[in-house]
Amino acid sequence: MSRELILAFWKAMATNDFHHASRWLDPGFEYYMPQTREYLRGPEAFAALNTAYPAAGKWRFAVRSVVADGHEAVSDVEVTDGTVTARAVTFHSVENNLIRRQVEYWPDPYAPPQWRSQWVRVVDDFPF
Known part of the structure; x- marks a missing residue:
């Protein structure tokens, strides 16, 4: 049930x-971004924050993965406005068939260290 809820949420975000x-x-929704230590409370604040975000165009969302177990789920989503492309890794807690909490990480890509090059290759999209 949580997986379907998370997929429906991302589909709605894509609008x-x-x-x-x-x-x-x-x-009573709570949202936290550990990297910047920002905390937000309430669906209205979430909608206002996302509406006000200074994007270059409409946001597009590509759900790469959703793993759910009971009332917990994790999603890995690629996000772009046509100029900025990022990944959002979100830990969701579900209560009463609604998302109660999200802890979200936006990891920045970085160049791989040269010493690993004998074992790895750089790809634009993960192969599985």
Whole structure:
């Protein structure tokens, strides 16, 4: 059940109507970004933040993976506005068929260390 909820949430996010997408969030929704230590509370604040984000165009979302177990799920999503491309790795907690909490990481890509080159190759998309 959690997997379907998370997929529905990302599908709603892809409409770029973030007030619509916030309908998948619990009224007591909490959102935390550990890398910047930012905390947000409530679906309205989530919708307002995403609506105000200074994007170059409409956001597109490519769900790479969703793993769910009971009331917990993790999603790996590629996000782009046509100029910026990023990954969002989100840990979701589900209560009463709504997303209650999200802890989200936006890892920045970096060049691989040269010493590993004998074992690895750089790919634009993971092969599995």
